[in-house]
Amino acid sequence: MNAKYISIYHKLIEQIEKGAFTVGSKIPSEKLLMEQFDVSRDTIRKSLQMLEQNGYINKVKGKGSFILDTAKLNFPVTGLISFKELSNQIGREAETIVEILEKKWPSKFIREQLEIDDQTAIWKVVRARKIDGKKIILDKEYYNSSYVEKLSRSICEGSIFDYIENTLHLNIGFAKKEIVVQACTEDDQKYLDLDGYDMVVVVNTFVYLDDGSLLQYGQSRHRPDKFKFVDFARRIQQVNE
């Protein structure tokens, strides 16, 4: 079903995570991989480019592609990842409590964030996230109901993204996140176990569909001592002329 280069990308990740190559060592050359997978160089290069962009390898001209220490780089937190995927990865007991679920008309603030008029209803979802018995994240999300017509409590207890992608068959395209720190609000105190902290880390998120339309605005509010964001970045190519 998938493109060859994507399936090779996943196969290589599997090998890397299995420890088939030691950290700092070279992976087979493009020529060898071509033969192993019986594909063209173009296809292998696309797979390797994905590995490079996602921080698995570092390519050096004339030398080869080297495995990076993904454990040390504390992967992956950059990018779009849902709370459910995250809790699966960290392997800790996590629980989601749906505090509010309602379809309503948008306030001025939400109209501005979602770029809609007052004739477009929205779904408002507020969920507290419990890890190791403490409520440390408060997620407030607003969905454009033109794209998500119906939401239920049971969907919200699982992964809304799962529902959007696999049931509604909408394709998430990209997202913008903004991280700031704010004084905590009454809602934070009401829904979170703040443990004395008077500030929260706020991650504002705008999620767009494949075709560029704005699906969701969300605020993820974290207790400061439990927040961590990891980013992997490559140096942007410079102009030499």
Add this chain to the structure above:
Amino acid sequence: MNAKYISIYHKLIEQIEKGAFTVGSKIPSEKLLMEQFDVSRDTIRKSLQMLEQNGYINKVKGKGSFILDTAKLNFPVTGLISFKELSNQIGREAETIVEILEKKWPSKFIREQLEIDDQTAIWKVVRARKIDGKKIILDKEYYNSSYVEKLSRSICEGSIFDYIENTLHLNIGFAKKEIVVQACTEDDQKYLDLDGYDMVVVVNTFVYLDDGSLLQYGQSRHRPDKFKFVDFARRIQQVNE
């Protein structure tokens, strides 16, 4: 000097930022761009892929490539960018005060972070960053002296990265950043105008050279109300099999 696709990438950015295309509109098709720049489709596609990855456009199969609202997406903060580049971009009066500059033997903590032994000297640089008259960022950086032999006060007052790339001709490859929030330390109180805040946002950074060797470990400590981090992410391709 540069590769064609990189120079076309920069030319297209220039056009986009000049407002040659309106937000939400299509840019010329790959076929047209091929003719305009007189290059192959492969070259154009590489340029467009870079634009897409850096959040300038959104490509939709069968439709075209659409301009994203880069102003709204609040560019660019993701990725590697030095304080000097940043202050140029935001266009505010910014000043750097070099508080500490010394070559010394590494502590145990720094040895672990930089993955060196106690025979490798390090450069320690502490700089306060003043914006609009207030010291709001404290940068503590440690460089492996095997790569950076000499540092001077005047270099530190400008951009150390400039010096590393343009004078030492070392190529920065990639970096890992980690964002956390911590209680402020004595140093924070000593060097920053904290304005009553008792927490700081800490960005831990590991900067690697082209060949994968670790050049720098740094802590960038920010007053919480003045901190903002923006991230642009694309949905990672899923397995469909």
Add this chain to the structure above:
DNA sequence: ACGCATTTGTTCGTATGTATC
């Protein structure tokens, strides 16, 4: 210092698949 083999980087060409309109 030099040439040669290896490896990745860039560019071109061509063909076919798939989504949109």
Add this chain to the structure above:
DNA sequence: CGATACATACGAACAAATGCG
């Protein structure tokens, strides 16, 4: 259905960096 536009895949050639003898 046909035209357009982007996606995937293969092949080929040369450039540039590296390592070795």
